[in-house]
Amino acid sequence: MIFDITSDKLHEECGVFGVFSRQDPAVAITTYNGLFSLQHRGQESAGITVSDGKVMDVKKGMGLVSHVFRDGVPSQQGHLSIGHVRYSTTGSSLPVNTQPLLVSYAGGQISLAHNGNLTNALKIRKQLEAAGSVFQTTMDSEVIVNLIARSGQSCVEEQIKESLAKIEGAYCLVIMTKDKLIGVRDPQGFRPLCLGKLLNGYVIASESCALDTVGAEFIRDIEPGEMVVIDDNGVTSHFLTKKAPKALCVFEYIYFARSDSRMDGQSVYQARLAMGRQLARESKFKADLVISVPDSGTTAALGYSSESGIPFAEGLIKNRYIGRTFIQPEQKKREKSVKMKLNAIRSVVKGKSLIMVDDSIVRGTTSGKIVHLLKEAGATAIHMCVSSPPITDPCFYGIDTSVRKELIASTKSVEEIRQFIGADSLHYLSAEGLCQAIKGVPSKDMCYACFTGRYPGCTPNDEDCGGNKYVFEQH
Template identity: 60%
Template sequence: MTGRCAKSLAEGGHAWDKLKEECGVFGIYGAGLDVARLTYYGLYALQHRGQESAGIAVADGRRIQLQKGMGLASEAIDLEGLSSLQGHIAIGHVRYSTTGSSHLVNAQPLVFRCSRGMIGLAHNGNLTNVNTLRSQLFSNGSVFQSSTDSEVIVNLIARYSQGSLIDSIMKTMIDIKGAYSLVIITEKSLIGVRDPHGFRPLCLGRRGDAYVLASESCALDTVGAELVRDVEPGEIIIIDENGLTSRKAFQSGNRAHCIFEYVYIARPDSRIDGFNVNKVRREMGRQLAREYRVDADIVIPVPDSGKTAAWGFALESGIPYEEGLMKNRYIGRTFIQPSQNNRDLGVKLKLNPVRDVLAGKRVVVVDDSIVRGTTSGKIVKLIRDSGAKEVHFLLSSPPIKKSCFYGIDTSNEEELIAAKKNVEEIRQYIGADGLHYLSLEGLLGVFGENQAVFCTACFNGDYPVDISDTNGSGKYVLE
């Protein structure tokens, strides 16, 4: 992968300082259903997980057809053209590139031919040993057309094609390290795979006789399916004409579900690994209020990422909740970065303060996280310029001090403000009267007895899977 942070800065990273989403995957097996259109709707529900490209692959028992393109699902996929994708099995993908640059050749699903026929694959996650695997495959004569780590998975599956497909997948799972949730399509089957630690989410749903796989349960709701359960870490789900079967490639070891799914990435209406995201975020806000006692007049969120936590803070503290910042929902992912002479315009295009709400008030502002600190400072200034007497900035997560190597683009460590400054220095940098991050103990406490099942590496550097092959970036470039 080429340097993602350079691109995100050029396209508005300073103007909207957030972690980048990862990817979303969707799959459906349903005889008699318009599976291509249902997949299209499923991708709409997962659009928050990636906006760079989208694609759908459909199988009819004899072949796999593919449609994909750059941009949002509505831009990348021709809705009218979906009528030509006939079949009873489909997979779909929305992408934000954590490994591999943003070009059509890297859009997924990837569809390929091997000795057993056509296979399609869509991947959410990031492999940590991709450099070593790619070098080994190159030396054995493998050919790469893209710069994604997903194509490494494809090559390994093809390399082990002497046995059954499930045996090939299991052997591939032994080789690859890191985070991966996969949906795989053949001419006659749909397969779901989740890595042994369960970094990235994957759930199973049912709609009548049809089965659905998706990154989040909100996509099941969209297509009228009911959540059956989460795919277990290390599990392979096989859906074909014989129904559903499960194989455990690995026994459940040390689980490491991404805690940032709950902080920011996932949709609030999703249920992931037994937890309702909305309820978790509300409890994060309540815990913030327990940890940071402040005399204030109103609590406002940074929309939309801080809304639920702000509501929880207001409930626990008794301070009234208000909407003090309005978000312009028509500023898309490609809006032009303002010139150096008008640096604040980027934030003003996205957020507009409600002066009548803010003027003369002591304001608590709740957001999910601070990455570089650039946007947070501009938001504090917006609120002050609207007449606020005090501005207290609260975060529903601990300071992000380390890069993620498991599928979320957290920038290089040297760009993370909390890796270089302490809390007081950050407070001064963003210009707030008070600054408080939710403690790691407080965040984990929200999950009760399940505190040990989460990856918290971005906060404390405790990486569950070795990252020595990543060269400190988790990325590689196809040369």
């Protein structure tokens, strides 16, 4: 039995990175450094493809970036490279499903890395299989390269545009030919993607924090529905034919993105501080200390402390040397496993009433264990604050959420959840408060479906909606 303390969190799918530089012979190293800064977006596998203009070479495997490339990045020198870190939302966590994909077709070689989830991929895959296409993975991403290979257009840009016209759902792509780097963001912009400038080249990345890591200057966010092409002629911009309302995932600001990133003009750190301040204004809880569930609740907890005047303290310590999962074969050990990931600082919390801030409650199991842990350490009261509204509905756009019945807020009221986790009080940030906190992006341009059940794309009853990550292994 594998117990994962992060199982009570939402999980992002992937991070993508690409670099084009004629003057940098070590683009694979640049890609490695970029992926390292995007590791929070996926920890199951990693990969890098490099091109010298004639030959492409890919190296990928299961595990963290540091593990996959412990013996070095692809040895080939080149001026083009793309990379990928993965958390699976469609297709099992298996070596065959690692990215980037590298394929050969009539137009040459192409390598692709994908962040997101395609909501009509099963339908298209069945059509392609019926027409003779062969698939080697169980990922929705492979549908895209098959569509590109079957396109009747003469240049790769038009092949991509024709293929993506058939696709629905969320996708940020970095695509590499032997001499071009291409970045594409879906028409609704569910996932972030940005463009940066190196001294002698360009970078495309899921988040701006990756640009900082490799010394690239942030140019701008890639627009929803935009395809950016980088080659020896510089940067050109094209737009897909589909038009749709913007729907950037609000959880990028709440949890997924690194705090030092900026997305669509909004500082993630400042948004999270504002969420904490708004929580303080809404809840009006009184206590001796504000603490966070590290690390996801820390910035909001600092905002709560600043607004309320209640001191912030480290009440919980995170063991940073434990991987995402660890084996706990006996039930008694599983019940104590939270202590391997988090431990209460008894000298801080004993005899104190606490306001505990976290970003979300998914199933409620981990929150309950943390409340119990703090009370065991002598805390007199736990007032829990959550910097997002209750999660009542699953996501179909690139987040591995539970089925609806496993989301605690879909079946229980706030009071019932409070009782379930054992907290003395519980307050969720209101939807209105969340909108106010993210001042840089209009609420109409974001997706709130996990809180409202109002989906900007397909409906959850559609066969292809992506609610089952193993759909291609079962059809």
